Amino acid sequence: MSDTRQTVQHPPPAEARLIxxxxxxxxxxxxxxxxxxxxxxxxVQLFTCSPRQWNxxxxxxxxxxxxxxAKHDTGIVFTVAHDxxxxxxxxxxxxxxxxxxxxxxxxLERAEMLDIGWLVTHMGAHLDQGEDEALExxxxxxxxxxxxxxxxxxxxxxxxxxxxxxxxxxxxRFEQLGRILAAVGDHTRLGVCLDTCHVFVAGYDLRGQKAxxxxxxxxxxxxxxxxxxxIHANDAKKPLGxxxxxxxxxxxxxxxxxxxxRLMTDPRLAHVPVIVETPDSDTMHAENVxxxxxxxxxxxxxxxxxxxxxxxxxxxxxGEYLTLEMPFFATxxxxxxxxxxxxxRLENIRANCRFAVGEEYTDLTRKVxxxxxxxxxxxxxxx
Amino acid sequence: MAIARVTDDIIDxxxxxxxxxxxxxxxxxxxxxxxxxxxxxxxxxxxxxxAFVPLAEKELMRIAGEAETRWxxxxxxxxxxxxxxxxxxxxxxxxxxxxxxEAFAACQWxxxxxxxxxxxxxxxxxxxxxxxxxxxxxxxxxxx
Numbered sequence: 413m414s415d416t417r418q419t420v421q422h423p424p425p426a427e428a429r430l431i432x433x434x435x436x437x438x439x440x441x442x443x444x445x446x447x448x449x450x451x452x453x454x455x456v457q458l459f460t461c462s463p464r465q466w467n468x469x470x471x472x473x474x475x476x477x478x479x480x481x482a483k484h485d486t487g488i489v490f491t492v493a494h495d496x497x498x499x500x501x502x503x504x505x506x507x508x509x510x511x512x513x514x515x516x517x518x519x520l521e522r523a524e525m526l527d528i529g530w531l532v533t534h535m536g537a538h539l540d541q542g543e544d545e546a547l548e549x550x551x552x553x554x555x556x557x558x559x560x561x562x563x564x565x566x567x568x569x570x571x572x573x574x575x576x577x578x579x580x581x582x583x584x585r586f587e588q589l590g591r592i593l594a595a596v597g598d599h600t601r602l603g604v605c606l607d608t609c610h611v612f613v614a615g616y617d618l619r620g621q622k623a624x625x626x627x628x629x630x631x632x633x634x635x636x637x638x639x640x641x642x643i644h645a646n647d648a649k650k651p652l653g654x655x656x657x658x659x660x661x662x663x664x665x666x667x668x669x670x671x672x673x674r675l676m677t678d679p680r681l682a683h684v685p686v687i688v689e690t691p692d693s694d695t696m697h698a699e700n701v702x703x704x705x706x707x708x709x710x711x712x713x714x715x716x717x718x719x720x721x722x723x724x725x726x727x728x729x730x731g732e733y734l735t736l737e738m739p740f741f742a743t744x745x746x747x748x749x750x751x752x753x754x755x756x757r758l759e760n761i762r763a764n765c766r767f768a769v770g771e772e773y774t775d776l777t778r779k780v781x782x783x784x785x786x787x788x789x790x791x792x793x794x795x
Numbered sequence: 796m797a798i799a800r801v802t803d804d805i806i807d808x809x810x811x812x813x814x815x816x817x818x819x820x821x822x823x824x825x826x827x828x829x830x831x832x833x834x835x836x837x838x839x840x841x842x843x844x845x846a847f848v849p850l851a852e853k854e855l856m857r858i859a860g861e862a863e864t865r866w867x868x869x870x871x872x873x874x875x876x877x878x879x880x881x882x883x884x885x886x887x888x889x890x891x892x893x894x895x896x897e898a899f900a901a902c903q904w905x906x907x908x909x910x911x912x913x914x915x916x917x918x919x920x921x922x923x924x925x926x927x928x929x930x931x932x933x934x935x936x937x938x939x
Contacts, residue, residue, distance in 0.1 A: 722847055723916040724927035724934040768914075771849040787847055787914075791930030794844065794851070794874060794915030795828050795886050795906055 429676070429708045430455040430490045430685035433697040441475055441526065442482035445491075451698035452705070455490040455685040457532070457642075460522040463496045466515060471522055479526050490685045492571070492605075492642050493523040495533045501553035502536030502546040502582055512536070513553055520561055523568040530571045530641050532605045535583035535592070546582060551595035558599055569601035571641045576610040576657035584614040584655065586634035593639060603641035606631070607689075608667060608675070609648040609659050617652055618671035628680070643686045645672060645704060661690050662703045663740035669703075669713035676707040699781070703740060706782075713740055715782035717747060721758075723790035725765075728757050738780065744769065745776035747786050758788075765790050797859035798871040801851045801915075806873045808887045814871040815891030824898035826906050828886040830879045835933055838921045844885060846876040847914040854913045858905055866901040868892040874915060885917075 432453030435444035437460075444458040461468040483491065499516050503509040516533070523531045538546030554570060561568075572592060577584030589604055596602055608618065616630070617623035631637075647665030649658035663669035675681060688700040707713055719734040736750055744767050751758040767774050768787040780786060798814050812823050830842050851874065859870040869891040879885055888905045892898035917928045918936065926933045 720847070722845065722914065723929050724936055726845065727927075727936050766914075768847070768850055771853060773850070787850070789847065789914050790916070791932070792910070792912065792914055793917040793928035793930070794846075794913045795910035 428454075429682070429705070431701055431704050431708065432456045432488070432490070432685070432687055433693070433701055434458065434494065434687060434689045435697070436693060440478060441471075442478040445479070445482040445486045445488050448488055449486040451701055453701060454488060455492070455687060456488050457492045457494055457687045457689070459496075460493050460519065460526065460528075461496070463494070464498065465496070466498055466511060468518060468522075471525055476525050483527065491526070491528045492530045492532055492685070492687065493519065493526070493528045493568075495519045495531055497534075499533065500536040501533070502538060502550040504539055504541035504546065504549075509549065509553070513557065516553070516557060517560070520557065520566060520568055520570075524561075524564075524566045528568055530569045530603065530605075532571045532573050532642060532644075534573050534575055534581065535588065537580045538582060539580050543580075543582070543588075547588060547591055548595070550582065551592050554592065554602065555596045558596065558601060562601070566601070569603055569641065571603045571605040573605040573644070574607050574610050575614070576607075577614040577655035578657050584610070586616075586631050590634035593635065602639075604635055604639045605642040605644060606640060607644035607646060608671070609644070609646035609665075610657060612648045612652055612667050613650055613654050613656055615653040615655075618667055618675075620670075621674075624671055624674055628678075637680055640681070640684050643675070643681065643684050645675065645686045645688050645700075646690055647672075659690055661692075661696055661740075662688065662700045663713055669707070669740055672704065673707045673713050676704055677710055712737075714738060715740060715742065715780070715784075717742070717780050718783075718785045719747065719751065720785060720787045722787060723792075725758065725761070725788055725790055728755055742780050743776065744774055744778050744780060744786060747780060748776065748788075751788070761788055761790075797856060797863050797869075798873075799852060799855035799859045800873050801846050801848050801855065802873060802875055803877040804875070806875050806884045806887045808884060808889070811871050811873055811887045811889040812891075815869040815889045817869065817891060819893055820869065820891035822892050822895040822898040824890045824892070824895070824902040826886075826888040826902050827884050828906070830881050830883050830885060832881045834919050834921075834928075837919070837923055837926075839881070839919045840921050841881065842879045842885070843918045843920070844874075844876040844879065845916050845918070846874070848876075850914050855909065858908050858912070862890070862901040862905050865904075866890075866892065866897040868897050868901045870901065870905065872905060872909070874909075874913070876915065 432455035434457040435448045448456040499512045575583040616627040647660035649660045650656040690700045748762045766789040874886045890898045890902045
């Protein structure tokens with residue numbers, strides 16, 4: 413079933429990697445692309461309608477056109493839609509199953525109109541009514557809808573997403589996805605989306621060479637690399653095996669930066685687009701996308717911070733700047749701590765000094781970025 | 796419009812006064828901070844001021860702007876950095892106002908506030924060596 417010979421001979425250069433984020437669509441679906449371009453996305457994921465409602469009007473022609481034009485203008489070649497959270501294609505209740513299938517057909521229709529490549533969906537939940545039966549219902553739903561849409565000439569594919577295993581959700585074990593793929597049969601429009609946070613909290617460790625390889629070989633055995641169409645890159649707030657789905661910024665969570673460094677330079681995954689669904693999308697998507705790009709280019713998952721010491725502290729390095737290597741998620745407090753360890757004369761700066769990043773006073777909780785200049789300012793004596 | 800600058804040039808306090816002079820202002824109050832030859836019981840030969848220039852200018856501007864708003868006056872603050880000899884001006888604050896009460900008050904407030912918040916540090920050098928002044932403390936320094 414799996415084709416481990418699908419090691420890519422010529423992985424694309426780091427700049428050509430398709431990396432992006434789940435982008436907001438308020439103001440129009442096309443905004444996901446224009447905003448995505450602003451934060452350097454070469455791939456974008458979006459909801460094509462509100463994910464918390466059942467009923468949706470058909471897309472207006474002008475919205476479709478704006479989206480297609482934006483695709484052309486921004487050059488964002490890879491787009492993926494995420495379906496509504498309400499859809500449960502494995503639902504034990506006939507009513508919900510029917511509603512879900514209808515909604516899913518609409519999702520595919522919208523994605524097809526928007527020339528989106530893949531529709532990511534969760535595998536539904538069995539709601540304590542039997543996992544096997546649920547998986548069968550899911551397989552049937554998928555088979556039926558693929559057939560129907562084949563006849564309509566659809567190009568958009570369905571990507572089943574690995575889940576965290578919360579509640580009675582399906583898809584938290586690779587073999588469950590494997591079963592669906594086997595039941596439906598090989599189909600070019602059927603694939604899988606792997607979410608790093610989900611698989612981690614579901615119990616698949618990614619930390620360290622050994623665990624990483626073990627997880628991926630299981631993935632390959634049960635599902636197959638060639639079925640992997642999208643990766644959701646999210647760190648995890650909760651520990652391994654907790655089955656609690658809370659996304660965290662890349663490198664800041666329980667997974668940590670090192671597995672993402674591996675992922676982004678893994679030749680077996682080089683052609684798979686990567687999408688972040690990390691929190692604080694307004695302020696942090698750009699940062700998370702940038703972190704992944706750094707990692708893809710083989711750069712260290714550490715950032716470089718310049719420190720300027722003022723007042724009597726300037727004696728510490730004879731008035732010269734200091735350069736520190738900090739982890740991704742470092743704050744000004746972390747910088748102060750590292751300085752304190754480095755030199756006894758800097759022991760008390762946290763308590764006694766003010767800090768500035770760039771040209772602004774800041775508090776200790778502020779995160780520092782690559783290239784930041786941190787000024788350590790003892791009590792002043794101007795005038 | 797408030798004026799605030801950090802410079803390593805000699806400050807001309809007459810020029811600074813001109814910046815806040817206008818036909819509506821009947822009072823100009825100028826504070827000149829000068830280098831004196833003694834500090835905390837020690838003799839001083841010269842001073843050096845080091846500044847975090849961009850932030851110092853921002854802070855001086857903030858202070859000048861606040862004073863202008865609070866007292867309805869015109870304010871110019873020039874602070875010098877680098878090496879200064881005894882008698883040279885380290886800071887000049889000029890306040891122009893229709894009447895003197897506001898001019899005095901704003902000027903005092905500016906120098907008092909500036910001394911608390913602006914990122915500029917003074918190092919005094921005398922026969923006993925060099926000392927960074929920080930808040931209430933005087934810290935001996937190796938380098939000169």
